Amino acid sequence: MTRIVANESxxxxxxxxxxxxxxxANVEAPAEEPPDINVVPLxxxxxxxxxxxxxxxxVFNQYVFEHKSHKEIAHMLGIKExxxxxxxxxxxxxxxxxxxxxxxxxxx
Numbered sequence: 001m002t003r004i005v006a007n008e009s010x011x012x013x014x015x016x017x018x019x020x021x022x023x024x025a026n027v028e029a030p031a032e033e034p035p036d037i038n039v040v041p042l043x044x045x046x047x048x049x050x051x052x053x054x055x056x057x058x059v060f061n062q063y064v065f066e067h068k069s070h071k072e073i074a075h076m077l078g079i080k081e082x083x084x085x086x087x088x089x090x091x092x093x094x095x096x097x098x099x100x101x102x103x104x105x106x107x108x
Contacts, residue, residue, distance in 0.1 A: 056091035
């Protein structure tokens with residue numbers, strides 16, 4: 001059932017041209033220290049994931065939650081494997097940035 005919903009969601013995004021992939025020049029910028037997500041409420045993590053750009057979010061969800069390989073994701077989305085990998089990397093970096101920001105705002 002979960003797989004059907006995920007596939008239908010991707011098909012819907014494709015049909016309505018909402019599946020966009022961002023290409024940033026600073027992809028190779030060094031990432032910050034990995035964040036400690038245990039101090040961030042699960043609801044906030046879910047909100048952060050939902051706030052990711054569509055392409056990032058779709059690849060992130062497929063890789064992390066559906067355990068798809070980059071080859072499978074690329075085939076499903078009609079993109080190159082390298083694009084899938086770079087979208088995942090960018091998603092992780094953006095999430096890390098959001099988590100660090102959250103922690104700065106809530107550290108007392």
